[in-house]
Amino acid sequence: MKKYLKLPLYAAMGVMLSMGMTACSDDDDTPDDGELTPREAALKEVVSDYTENTVIPTYIGLADAAIELHTACLAMSNAGVGNITTAQVETAGNAWKEARQYWERAEAWLFGPAGDYDVDPHIDSWPLDRAALEALLANATEMAKMDADGVYVSSLDYGLLGFHALEYMLFALEGTGISQTSVAHSTNYTAQQLSYITGVAGDLRNQCIILEAAWRGESNISQAKRDVLNQVRQHTEIVQNNQYYRRALNDLANGLNYADEMMNPVEGGASDFLNYLDGAQTMIVDGIQNIANEVGNIKIGNPTGQGLSDETEYDPDYIESPYSLNSISDFKGNIISIENAYRGIQTSQDYNSGETLIKPVTYSLSSYVASLDASLDNRVKAAITGAYNAINQMKEPFAYTCNRNGEYAQINLAAINACNELNDIFSEVTALIQNQR
Template identity: 35%
Template sequence: MKNIFRTSAMFMAAAAMTLGMASCNKDDDDDAIYNEDDSAALAIIEQFVDNTVAPTYTALAAHAEQLADELAVLKEGATNAGVDQACSTFLAAREQWEKSEAFLFGAAGDFGIDPHIDSWPLDEDAFNRLMSSPDMLAALNGEDGDVVAGERLGNALLGFHGIEYILFANGQPKAADAISENEWIYVVAVAGDLRNRCYQLEVGWLGDDAPEAHIEKLDDLEMQYTVASGDYSYGENMENAGQAGSTYRTRKAALMAIVQGCIDIADEVGSSKIGAAYTGEDVTYIESPYSQTSIVDFHNNIVSIRNAYMGGVENARDESKSIHNHVKNINAALDTEVQEAIEAALAAIDAMPAPFVNHISDARNGAAMEACAALSEKLDEVVDALRNN
């Protein structure tokens, strides 16, 4: 299951970030370029928050809300066209989530949202028991079924892959009459919980700039969304790096955290998402097997790195306010190598035979693993460059 791999990965990431921030803290003179008065560093951070994180989580929350609404309608009377539309909305939400995985630090990590909405494989034995439990189905069918799902089902029955299991089979949308009444009860509750967690990501980073209705929903559910239950959103926390109340002692620490997030997902895509099945470590550890969109997921994970490094999502990018631009000023050759490594990883992933679930042993998967490892190594060099300049 993903949460086993991810728990280990997040532990290592937390350790790495702690060490990185300790390096920044050991000597006030070590701030160099990234000192507290450096407006260029602040501009990079603000661009990341406002034009990488914010548009990604805003789109994710909107698609998750739409999906929950569409599934609620289908529960009352399903049609093939309606299921097809819900599948399209699901994939749109899925795209934004995968494009967010370079910044799983912050709200996603602190509130356990990542394993809550994106664990796999689905526990089919537990699912079958659930389908035979009148009491649990009645609870899920209640007005607060979304809350019941989030609190009682467990990660292996929640999130994207629970919904995917109901809506897709063999890479295609299911026929409406292939989904049972009990399955509609389940999927509507799980989609409601997914929506709530996506609101938590959005409000967690955007704070008061998030839609008021989303803030009110979280308040009604008593779901936390600020840093350490304080006054800062996660965006404010990063933008106020180096100031009292921020968990980032320096702006350099905040920039290093952004790059570390990129390293973490590059490692996960190569060693776990591709590598677990390809190496035979766990042939059941396959992301998105029912929609057969694993390779799309991997691709979008690397896009999340590109967005974080290059200064924003594609239609809101400003390379002059990016880690890419600053690294270019420190070490132009390294910046070129990072960009080439990003594109090489994307190309290697796109060259993998689809669907991944049917071709786990293909040698092209190994090439994609190597490309992700090479990207991770280059990003490690970026961390060193930021630390030492």
């Protein structure tokens, strides 16, 4: 059920490399005079720009979009049974796509808060458990516990939460085969469905605000977002029974600021990071390589049965975003997140438009690699573009084109191979950085 199948190829690598960095940090990265080595000084700038100008702005956008999505769903609920318009459903669907875009473009940094507080599987598990959903909607006792704040909903199984639960309630499929299209859901919602939609949207909003707050510090987010977190805290019993909510809210109250930890590593201290090399390693192995592997070998590999991971199995039902026909857009968004993590740029909806969406970056991982090996930097950027272009050749509906014996099998395999090539080249980046002093 859970999408949370992380690091099937690279978990051990990440542990070993981290151990290697720990072993050499005393000699190579923390000289007696207290000054940073050239590598550490360069990576300090990279990590700072990465957190402040790429990660945090994306999470701000995600939280803002999730608030808009909840507002749109609440408007449907407030309209009431029999009064909902197609325009309202379309508005909510468009808000879903906006939030979804931000989320997919943030998947190159699912380490830290997204994993520590289980936010990733909480809001992005698939496939939806439709049988359990129908049973829930028919359970009057459970439905009576739903709240517009989305706090009770948070206790449900992950297969009933997040983006894909809302997707199922906001979109519908018409037609069959390659001609199938996605349209707005019909307006004939029941009272139970409206209550569920609002609750799930509230929970999604809460989780996205937690992500922003965890990276920035709760005191640095807007008052409106702090008010949402304080509303959540009022549901004392539910929060205390949810270990991830409890930990996240407690850590935020105690001053959690993950970006600050990453930008100010303390060897032997409470920080998750020993030094700036540790931060860069996390960016690459736990971030970039993790999602490159997942896109190729799991998101595309599982439905087609063509992935190289031990997690791969032919499962045409294991498709991300099938009701909105947004699967391939999701995959492309993940590659854009890799580019943003590496190059420090925020692209617009058109991948190659060159339009700056959020903030420019002066010290990117790309610029540091280029200063050491310009050829490798060019090959990395070419591999990113190659993976994006290969995925762009894939076709919706993926539930139809994922057939491993169908006409799109070679196109799908080419996309998987391109993701694996992208994955592999970042191992060269890691080796290059580790060999510096």
